[in-house]
Amino acid sequence: MKTLWPAPLTLLLLATAAVRAEEAAPRTPPEPQVLQQVTEDDKIRIEELRVRGQTKRLTVQPKIRGVGPYEIASPEPGRAPADDPKAGQRVWLSITF
Template sequence: MKRFPCLAATATLLTLCTAAARAQEVTSSVPEPAVQHTVIEDDRARIEELRVRGQNQRITVQPKKGGKAYEVLPADGSRDLSSESTRGAAGQRVWHLFSF
């Protein structure tokens, strides 16, 4: 009779280990998002574009001859444009004045 509680505990432990292994398989089978970083450069400017799952996330422009770098807001709604001052600003230039 003393063997049955030990056997039940062992069976429970094996069941929990199997469930944990299956949970790891499920979470690891989710693919990572496709990230593409493109740099286009000529004699006047350098343009960096970041796409995640094919959607523009960030476009930055760095002029080579003077001028500050700026960001172009993507038109696909991937950025938070909820405030009144930035609503409808897609495609507009934005300068970051205070970045730490």
């Protein structure tokens, strides 16, 4: 009588090799979550860009004649908002391309 133990052993070795190959493959970091949000009413338009949950850009465009668009400065990464004097201040966009 012939034993069939080499077939299950071969399958086990193939499965182990597949798992090791998957572990050895370099993993790419996930793409950051980017969210663009626009809030608008009859007097103002606010555009916000968030990356990984942190506000990177906040642009305000008033719809009043003679008032130009401006940005609200976001805090620098790694600094507390209280320690960043320009955080939350208006930055006027005088030169645009």
